[in-house]
Amino acid sequence: MELKDRIALARKQAGLSQEQLGEKLGVSRQAVSKWESGQNNPDVAYLAEMCRLFGVSSDWLLLGQETEEASAPARCPDCQTIVTGLDNFCPNCGCSLKSSPKEQYALVLKSILSSPEDNSVLYHICDEGVYHPAFSLPENFSLDYTHRILGNAPRVLFRGLTLDQARAIQGRFFHPKNLLVCFDPTGDTPIPRLMDQPYKPSNKQGMSFWATVGAVVLGVICALLLLSIL
Known part of the structure; x- marks a missing residue:
């Protein structure tokens, strides 16, 4: 550059x-x-x-x-x-620079879902009232209302979720690949930024049991060799 x-x-x-x-x-x-x-x-x-x-x-x-x-x-x-x-x-998004970002996530509908099964899932999740949807629910909302929600993409479905909650909600849909779990530190991150950097599970894995044992044994041997030299 x-x-x-x-x-x-x-x-x-x-x-x-x-x-x-x-x-x-x-x-x-x-x-x-x-x-x-x-x-x-x-x-x-x-x-x-x-x-x-x-x-x-x-x-x-x-x-x-x-x-x-x-x-x-x-x-x-x-x-x-x-x-x-x-x-x-x-100055651009309002995120606090003096405190650690909140560990909260959003569930984003990246493409239209038109299946009755997915519509029913969204309706029941909203009816449970456990999670706060990113859209306002009218009084006595119906399946027709949630159908219109899923027919308008991209859009944020839920905010203020923990990672486990976001994954759990995503897994309830019949077409989970149409939804993205996105890190949402401000709680109001614009859709383009959410979709540019969706949450991606880490591929890093911890050491296996035998690898841990081998590392301990190797450390003991090195320590004994060092002591014998001294």
Whole structure:
């Protein structure tokens, strides 16, 4: 990635248009456009101000390098927008930057479900009243109402779920592949971001019993060898 690409990336992640960046720097939109197309390079003073505005290091913006002293820009844990140490909340999605993201999930309908079985499942889940749907339920709602819900995709069906709850609800449907379990730290994450990064089960597995025993034995042998040398 070249300087022009890093300027464009940092500007977009900061949620600024070329015109807005130009206003903050006191230059025209055309000047910013030329920087991002590689026709011209900005003066050092403008680069320094961009580092401040974008919350990035000069080493990253100028050279694309990450060092202990100058790392890549900090990003919002939810939407990945570049943020600064002065931000308490993400300026793009509102996610808190001072506290750990909540472990909550959303269940997203990614494509239309038209089967009567799935319609019945959604109706009974809503009728149970255990989970809070992301849509408002009319009084004395009917199967016809839930049918219209499943016929309108993509949309969020449920929010504020634990991972186990989201998986359990997904498993009750007859076509679970049409639904996505998505990490939803803000509790109100926009659908595009939910669908861009759906929850994916980890493929990492713990050590088996015999592998653990072997590791312990190997550790004991190494310790005995070390003691014999000393």
